């Protein structure tokens with residue numbers, strides 16, 4: 457394919473994408489395929505001779521689409537929102553075209569510098585404490601990680617390395633393995649599974665703190681465990697908590713996912729640290745071929761020290777396009793719309809005596825269930841997903857099987873939410889009628 461053909465095919469692809477998204481709600485949100493469906497649809501081996509672009513494109517509807525879960529359908533209410541917007545998709549095209557690998561400042565200065573400034577923009581939008589911003593001093597600052605899982609792991613590994621150095625400064629005789637064997641990290645029993653996983657990968661024990669009736673960890677409970685663990689000779693070194701307010705709990709790092717709710721397509725997980733030396737100091741490797749004339753010095757950032765992989769894409773372009781084309785007001789309006797739709801769904805559930813709300817509805821997620829047994833709710837969910845009209849996933853809250861209704865697609869409107877609710881309510885009526893009275 458040469459540039460002339462790319463020009464033509466590119467325009468066709470943009471049309472295909474626009475058609476797909478404009479008509480997405482006509483597609484069944486969840487596919488009907490069985491595991492292994494795809495292998496029989498394509499050859500066993502890569503083609504020896506080149507095929508034409510038409511041949512490839514023809515197969516999108518035949519091979520791919522039948523097995524796609526349409527995450528951007530307004531009937532998709534499962535898992536969590538994954539960000540999606542036209543400006544971000546265009547920026548991603550440009551990212552692919554530049555195709556640089558921004559592991560150091562010198563490897564592509566714009567890639568590094570735009571990222572630092574975008575994380576400052578975003579930090580200011582969130583009103584993060586100044587210490588987290590890079591500014592021009594560059595003590596703190598932000599980085600784009602691929603995922604929140606990586607950000608949590610980085611934070612845990614940086615904390616592990618910091619505590620080992622601190623202890624060895626006073627007790628040079630203590631070995632690293634001895635110290636690490638005594639370390640203990642803490643998270644909430646409601647924390648995402650990626651937090652527990654960071655503990656597993658980091659090779660440290662992790663304790664899950666019990667939560668109160670609002671599913672929050674309380675300071676007093678944490679303090680008690682910290683004291684007990686210290687008395688038992690353990691070394692507390694890391695606490696991971698989830699915040700939906702702006703109390704920053706003496707945090708050294710903060711992470712959230714613009715690739716969930718901020719219209720910046722996956723992957724874009726924003727992580728800030730107050731002291732970049734904590735994270736850089738933990739993992740620095742300087743082979744000669746990666747050195748350059750402006751090593752990490754105040755305003756020069758070499759992001760390879762802030763992450764596990766060496767390579768990194770020019771992901772801040774997506775943020776730049778989205779932030780400028782929506783503006784702060786547009787982003788706020790978008791989030792408020794989803795929160796409003798979640799509230800609308802909540803009031804529909806509350807108005808139906810057969811159902812209960814299982815947790816406070818704060819943002820875009822409604823946890824709800826039929827009053828009654830877990831089996832009853834499992835059956836209801838099975839029927840909802842089998843009908844394929846909408847898609848939901850469950851969760852477990854205090855031993856109860858709960859249905860989650862997450863506001864996901866950018867294009868979800870009140871009529872979709874109303875339709876989803878009448879569908880759920882209809883399936884619930886059918887189910888309850890079948891029960892012996």
Ligand SMILES: *Cc1c(COP(=O)(O)O)cnc(C)c1O
Pocket residue numbers: 536602603604605606648650698713725
């Ligand atoms: C989505 C989510 C994660 C995992 O996100 P990735 O970026 O896919 O790793 C972790 N924690 C919380 C609170 C989340 O919402």
